[in-house]
Amino acid sequence: MAHKIKNVVERLDEIAAEKAKFHFREGVMETEHVSDAERRHTSSFVTEPRVYGRDDDKEKIVQLLLANMNSQDDISIYAIFGMGGLGKTTLTQAVYNDERVMEHFELKIWVCVSEEFNIKRLTRAIIESAGGMVGDLSELDPMQCRLRDILNGKRFLLVLDDVWNENQDEWDKLKSALKSGVGTGNSIIVTTRIEKIARMMATLPLHQLELLSKDDSWSLFKRLAFESRETEHHSNLIMIGEDIVKKCGGVPLAIKALGGMLRFKDEEIDWLAIKESEMWDVSEHENGIIPSLRLSYKHLPSHLRQCFAVCSIFPKDYEIQREYVIQLWMANGFIPSNGQMDLEDVGHDIFNNLLWRSFFQEPWKDRFGNIMSFKMHDLMHDLALSIMKNECFTMENGMIQEVPKEVRHLSYNNPHSSQFHVWNRDVDGLRCLRSFHILSSIRPLHFDGISPNALKKSSLRMLHFPVRSIKKWPIFVHRLRHLRFLDLSFSDIKLLPESFTSLQNLQTLNLNNCHQLCKLPSDMRHMIKLRHLDISDCSSLMHMPNKMGQLAQLRVLRMFIVGQHEGQRIDELKNLNKLRGHIEIKDLDNVKSPTNAKKANLEHKAYLDSLSLSWRVNRRDGGRYTSEDEKVLESLKPHTNLASLFLSGYGGIEFPSWLKGMMLPNLVSMVLKKCSKCEHLPSLLGRLPLLQNLTIDGMDRVKILFSENNHSAGDTTHVINANATLFPSVKNLVLSDMPNLEDWVLGVEGRQLMFPCLEYLSISRCPGLKVLLPPFQALISLCIEGFEEAETLPGKLLGSEQNSPLRHLEIKSMPRLKFLSNDFFDNVGSLVTFANH
Structure with missing residues (x-):
């Protein structure tokens, strides 16, 4: 094979030399080029x-x-x-x-x-x-x-x-x-x-420039298609025309092209043919839609062309996950190496280029501003299909369809059923198959009707198979030596055998929500090409494989369980400084010294934007000194880029210095859960400039939500200015299971300077809280739960100086509640929803 490749390369070099010698250039014939330029x-x-x-x-x-x-x-x-x-x-x-x-x-x-x-x-x-x-x-x-x-x-x-x-x-x-x-x-x-x-x-x-509205689209189509006839005499054509307009997706060029084609067609069969055809099936000398869009495609670099065209594997109007499509490109080798840049970063650049060029649309962003998903316009999807022809194929809604033998990328989409059923003959004999995707949004899926041998394709690079009823490791998978992406999430699989490590080319392994999974192969450290390992929500998994720190290519590790033995301790994270996204570090009570915690090197993991640190609540050594937790947490200082922090089960009395000062200026979201021995919240929590989401749950000893004295004895560096705005950006606040919480603020005058942007507030099982802070100027939704002794809500709930924008009030578990005060109703404006449980 090496000699054959060498001969092919030499022949291509000869052709390239002849091209230069005779001054040939790439592109279409000159007459076609001139014609196209004149047309545009x-x-x-x-x-x-x-x-x-x-x-x-x-x-x-x-x-x-x-x-x-x-x-x-x-x-x-x-x-x-x-x-x-x-x-x-x-x-x-x-x-x-x-x-x-x-x-x-x-x-x-x-x-x-x-x-x-x-x-x-x-x-x-x-x-x-x-x-x-x-x-x-x-x-x-x-x-x-x-x-x-x-x-x-x-x-x-x-x-x-x-x-x-x-x-x-x-x-x-x-x-x-x-x-x-x-x-x-x-x-x-x-x-x-x-x-x-x-x-x-x-x-x-x-x-x-946005897409045309439904009404404007119909007006344009009607002018073109019905210009020479009365619409009232063609009611049958109007109904078909409305479907054709939907097909155009608000693009004027498509509406003009199809409307113009139908102007002189009076037969219903002609209109139905246009309605049911794909855009590229319409005669191109009458229809400039696909050629016009193909011009944008022509201007793409070659690797961007591949990345765009393969997206035809997704059905129309499908919400595509950005990270998933980048994994698709990586698994198929569509992302070129670019010096020192990671493949993921090059993939993000490719995605952004396609988004900027309008090949992708409707990006949806998370609370940190990261694009999580997107869609393709139907016409762009038609363009991609016209390019890929039979190389991409989607089996829709469980229908029996003949799959083209030359298909390379096959997907199964049945959004309305939890049953996964594919005929063996649909996928048997597909020798060119490179990727197989199950795209149903319903979880869990149940496996039915396909033989394991049907997917035993040595050519497979990507297998997305999130099927719940898989309980045993599919025996054929470890033979897929070229496999780069494997997704068995949501399955009932209990363990991965040692033979799994034979997948030496595997880059991505997704096992999230495999709740029965209790063991990973002990020699996973030998899978040196592994870049993404998602084992989040694998609740039965008790420990990590040995020496995971040797996987130097890891970019994503969703969960790490700290063990007590060599090779499973927290110092395995030491050299994994390219980890990105989110990581959950569990069982921190197994960390025996702050020196070991320091070796995790979290402060140098600049690409992590979300961190979860948790201790087991029911520890075997429940009497251990809480000062050990304090020292360990002090040594786990994250990078200043961190945007989200989750702390659970922390046994210390004091929070670390990096939470008391302004050392996490980019923090957007914070959850403090079951830190039951802490008496005060972090001292500068109210001053974080970007904090938008705050949840405080199970903080048994906290009496005051915020106090200027929430700092250690002798620490005078963080005294709060009485006139400063507290929690200036917080939009969502959840207070839960805080039996001793009495008040919002102590030692700071001017309560009106707190929570100016708060939109959602939930207070559950905080029986000691008697006063709700006035006024909540931006509050839209309020949920109150577990005030079992209260007979009424406080009259000063929303202040008295102005009406509140409150639109939803939900009251739960207040059996003695008899009435809401007049003061309350005077200030809520027009309440839209009231739920009483």
Whole structure:
């Protein structure tokens, strides 16, 4: 095989040399290239009699252009971006020809930039569009001098339509020529499909063009498809047309293309054919949708093309997890090595590039601002399918379908059933199969009807098989020597055999929520390519394999159980400084000295943004000195980048110094649970500037939520200014099982300076708390539970100076509650939901 590969490489080198020798270039035939360029060339003339759904966009841009008349900047640059087919050019034409814009600017210039960002060509085009003559000028300098003469003393508007150039230097050269010698109040409008380009060029806030609304989409379609006939006489076509409009997903180009095709088709069968066909099946000489989107695809680097196209494995409108799709790319070798950058980081760059170019949409972010999931527009999904053809295939809803023999990426999607059932013949004989995915969102899934041998494909790189009813290790899996990704999460598997370590190419192992799993292979340290190990919520797992610290490539380790024996102690984390995301460190009561805790080296794990530290509540050595916990926790100081901290079962009386001072300035979320011996909360908890989510649960001895005296004896460095705002960013607050909690604050005047942003408050089983802090200016939802002796709620619940935005009140386990005071109802405004349990 090595000799064969060598021969192929040598032949490819010969071909490349011949290409250079004869000056061949990549791309389509010249006639096709010219035809495509001409088809996409734009001008300033309005091509649409009416622009549907863009009135607000147009008015916003026009007002911004007019407002910049008195700007002191030489040129103000406004960028409009969005996926292909949204009507960026059409909107810009409407703005360009608006009467107010025409009166405002003495000179208006329109240039279609397209794919070639050539300074000479663009300078010539700007001169000619401005009414000047280039003549026999061929050098850049005299051209730019002539351009300066034309622009000098005139307020101008320049449109650069359809920009693809991502080179900052090229843009700076053109911008310098445009700014040279001109006055103030000039404007440039840039249209592009790529957000990165918009950000590079714009000096004003970006304008992202959105999809058309349902009503505007129908209005545009109806004008095109029913222009020559009465709609009331074609009710059957209207119903089909509404489905076709949904298919277009709010993209004007798609609506125009399909509406125009149907204008002269009166037969219902013709309309149904369009409705049921895929976009690429529609004749391309009549339909410019896929070719237009394919242009965006053409501009992608080769590795981005692969990464985008393989996403057709997911069904339409499927919410795709970002980390999962990056794992898909890694498992299939689509992510190129990039020097010292981790594959995961390169994968994130690829994802961001595809998002900026509108191949991905609707990003959903967590509370830390990280993108967790996204979707693909239906037309982008159609584009990906048209590229992959039969290489990607999805079995939908358990339907019996013939799977193409050449399929490389196969998925099973049945979102409405918990039964996983695939016919053996569907997957048997698929020799090219590289990845198999079960995408059902229902948990748990139950396994039915497939033989293990059906998935015994030596070519498999990725196996996503989260099926509950798997109880034994599938005997075929350890033979998948090329496997890089394995997901058996939510299964009932109890142990992984030692033969599992033969998967020497495995990069990712997901076993989360395998509640029966009690043992991992003892020699996992030999799986040196392992980068991701997720064993979170494996509640039966009692210890880690020996010497996990030797897995130097680990980037994700969701849980580490501290053991007492050599090779299982906390110092195994010492060299794993590239761990990222979240890690839960359990059974810290097995740490015998602060020296061992220090060896975990948490302070140097800069990529961790979430940390959970827990001690067993019911310890065998329940009488051990709490000072040991204090010393251990002091030695577990995390990196200042930490955004989320969870402490549970801590047995110390005092919190560590790194929680008392401002040593975690980036903390967004904190949970303190069952720290039953602590009498005071961390002293500067109320001063953390970014803290948004705070949960305090099972703190038996705490009497005051916040006090300026919450610091150790002799520690005078953290005295709180009485006028300072406390908990300035907290939006969600949960107080639970605090029997001795009496008041919110002590030693600080001005209670109104606490929790100015609080939106959600839950107070459970805090019987000693008699006063609720007034006022909660932003409170939307309030849950009160377990005040078993109370007959009424405090009248000062929400303050008396202003109405509260409270919309939901839930009261639980208050059997003696008889009434709510008038003062309470005077201040809640219009209460939407009231639940009493």
